[in-house]
């Protein structure tokens with residue numbers, strides 16, 4: 001068996017075309033043009049590339065872009081001051097603080113300081129709390145982008161999660177912590193197991209999974225012998241492998257490429273969940289602007 005491809009690049013392009021039309025409708029209705037802001041602390045090349053991608057998407061769909069860049073040695077107070085500034089800025093509809101932050105910064109305190117109504121990542125405790133509380137009837141809450149990206153990527157390939165056994169690898173805040181709350185909503189109805197570095201027998205969990213969401217950041221952690229034939233595999237995690245000869249570092253996903261010979265569907269990495277995460281981020285900003293305008297999509 002050779003797996004079919006969950007094409008995140010093409011799907012994200014289609015979502016962004018729909019979003020561009022929604023932005024045009026808002027502006028034509030006399031509403032202010034929505035704006036996405038990003039806060040980047042430090043010069044990590046990976047984070048800087050992700051932030052550039054977010055602004056590219058933002059411009060493509062017609063959003064205004066606001067970029068805040070602080071040095072790696074910025075203090076907690078300096079980062080908080082930028083957060084306060086964006087909370088008060090009417091040109092900023094939604095924003096994200098790019099993670100990870102430098103080690104000396106208290107990330108939880110920064111995420112908690114974001115105005116929940118402007119939390120484009122859906123990572124503020126109020127929004128995560130609403131996600132958990134609101135299990136049966138969705139209210140307007142920004143949802144975390146990567147978990148939503150995974151679900152949207154499956155839905156747009158007509159893959160239903162109802163009754164499926166989903167095994168998620170990784171308990172990080174951007175994916176693992178919230179994906180179970182989303183996938184176990186009645187409208188989706190999956191059964192989710194969250195595994196992590198403390199899980200005693202990861203291969204045993206993987207071997208019985210209908211769907212694997214690999215978000216550990218460990219290169220080629222998911223091996224073909226641990227995947228049930230016909231399973232759906234989403235490769236979310238990424239590691240950078242330095243080139244031994246000093247060339248450009250290579251991006252490596254959590255899934256061994258040979259898994260494509262066992263799975264029924266697989267998301268490539270790059271080109272899978274990453275572009276979808278960015279599309280769902282700008283989607284959150286458009287939804288926030290529509291909500292403010294009294295329009296529900």
Ligand SMILES: Nc1nc2c(c(=O)[nH]1)N[C@@H](CN(C=O)c1ccc(C(=O)N[C@@H](CCC(=O)O)C(=O)O)cc1)CN2
Pocket residue numbers: 049050053096097098099100121145146174251269270271272273274275276277278
């Ligand atoms: N505030 C946040 N920080 C981080 C998040 C997040 O959702 N919010 N997730 C990750 C990084 N991330 C978004 O910020 C992200 C990762 C990957 C991609 C992406 O499009 N990847 C491309 C490849 C890009 C490349 O070549 O470098 C792909 O998969 O095709 C977008 C966003 C951690 N931080």
